């Protein structure tokens with residue numbers, strides 16, 4: 217969003233009371249958290265432009281359905297966290313939603329990816345051992361807490377595997393599960409959300425100092441409901457159910473789902 221006119225005549229309303237957008241930004245910076253907001257767009261690897269049918273095992277978006285690029289740094293104040301877990305009929309835990317106010321200049325779009333830079337949270341997933349040294353994770357791992365294969369063998373960080381740089385996937389350097397063996401990995405990653413519902417957007421106003429001849433048009437800060445990234449499913453997108461948390465891994469140009 218950009219402003220076409222930078223100033224408009226100040227009509228001198230006697231009762232002008234300014235909601236100072238700069239002060240509001242300061243408030244968010246003082247109490248909020250650092251975030252990265254990505255340019256999110258739909259993955260174009262679909263079968264036809266007029267259908268939503270996506271190619272299986274997509275190398276472009278790794279079946280996230282989104283491509284997230286060129287993040288912008290900003291600040292956000294997150295509140296009304298609904299972190300209690302609800303057990304759904306379909307066997308998944310759900311409902312990690314937050315309300316987030318952003319500083320001006322950070323304008324989101326539906327499903328925009330938002331990463332909190334200073335907080336990690338845990339995630340776990342099943343991975344099938346590939347034929348190279350690297351197995352891809354859904355998120356960049358900060359720290360791996362547990363890695364155990366289907367035979368009950370546990371593997372040790374630094375001895376059996378390390379994390380690649382900069383994507384921080386699993387790289388095997390020692391003992392490893394045989395190719396094709398499924399293992400479970402529990403790790404920390406940066407708390408990641410996607411924008412689900414717009415609460416306050418398109419709030420336009422004008423800001424002016426007493427006595428000045430002109431005022432400046434402003435767009436006020438945006439407020440969105442965010443949902444944990446991995447809980448956003450195709451159901452949210454196109455009313456089609458999909459099994460949660462399904463990860464496809466691709467290494468060495470060989471695809472195994």
Ligand SMILES: [Zn+2]
Pocket residue numbers: 259260261270274275276277278279280281282
């Ligand atoms: Zn894709």
